[in-house]
Amino acid sequence: TQLLEQSPQFLSIQEGENLTVYCNSSSVFSSLQWYRQEPGEGPVLLVTVVTGGEVKKLKRLTFQFGDARKDSSLHITAAQPGDTGLYLCAGASGSARQLTFGSGTQLTVLP
Amino acid sequence: NAGVTQTPKFQVLKTGQSMTLQCAQDMNHNSMYWYRQDPGMGLRLIYYSASEGTTDKGEVPNGYNVSRLNKREFSLRLESAAPSQTSVYFCATSIGLAGFEQYFGPGTRLTVT
Numbered sequence: 001t002q003l004l005e006q007s008p009q010f011l012s013i014q015e016g017e018n019l020t021v022y023c024n025s026s027s028v029f030s031s032l033q034w035y036r037q038e039p040g041e042g043p044v045l046l047v048t049v050v051t052g053g054e055v056k057k058l059k060r061l062t063f064q065f066g067d068a069r070k071d072s073s074l075h076i077t078a079a080q081p082g083d084t085g086l087y088l089c090a091g092a093s094g095s096a097r098q099l100t101f102g103s104g105t106q107l108t109v110l111p
Numbered sequence: 112n113a114g115v116t117q118t119p120k121f122q123v124l125k126t127g128q129s130m131t132l133q134c135a136q137d138m139n140h141n142s143m144y145w146y147r148q149d150p151g152m153g154l155r156l157i158y159y160s161a162s163e164g165t166t167d168k169g170e171v172p173n174g175y176n177v178s179r180l181n182k183r184e185f186s187l188r189l190e191s192a193a194p195s196q197t198s199v200y201f202c203a204t205s206i207g208l209a210g211f212e213q214y215f216g217p218g219t220r221l222t223v224t
Binding site for chain 2: 004006009030031033040041042043044045048088090092097098099102103104
């Protein structure tokens with residue numbers, strides 16, 4: 001069974017601060033996705049990273065895939081209350097026919 | 112386009128009762144999934160269907176059955192509900208299996224007393 005561990009589990013910060021969320025595994029993934037989920041809704045895809053060492057930017061969000069494709073990070077610059085939500089990473093491997101989801105990071109950005 | 116729809120949005124069952132959660136998609140996707148989400152445990156896959164006519168077990172299939180009725184619809188049935196099945200259930204779809212973006216429905220919040 002492939003496991004994805006996310007840290008921290010909870011994060012509460014003030015508007016304007018920077019933060020980083022981590023997603024780690026002992027398994028190698030062919031690609032890794034990040035989703036954001038708002039209360040009462042299903043997760044929505046933010047980004048997919050495929051290549052080891054890859055960095056993708058989405059406005060104030062920066063996503064990195066580790067060189068060995070076992071870990072990933074999400075960095076948010078100058079967080080805003082609209083960034084509040086549950087952030088989930090999900091890994092895909094060539095042998096598995098489905099995604100493995102991490103346990104999530106609940107982010108709260110206070111105005 | 113509605114995307115992925117789920118019914119009902121909320122349900123309360125007594126232990127031992129049965130029910131079916133419905134999921135429909137208008138995205139013409141081949142693959143469909145049922146997940147449950149519990150606090151601190153992320154999303155756990157119950158069953159999935161790679162394409163019309165096929166279904167496979169996921170990580171936590173015990174106590175559930177599924178039917179891929181056609182390309183659009185994928186239902187999840189609880190034959191004899193237990194309190195341990197209290198959870199939020201999400202249906203999702205994707206063009207193909209692992210690696211493709213998954214599109215989620217709004218979820219069904221189920222409480223079993």
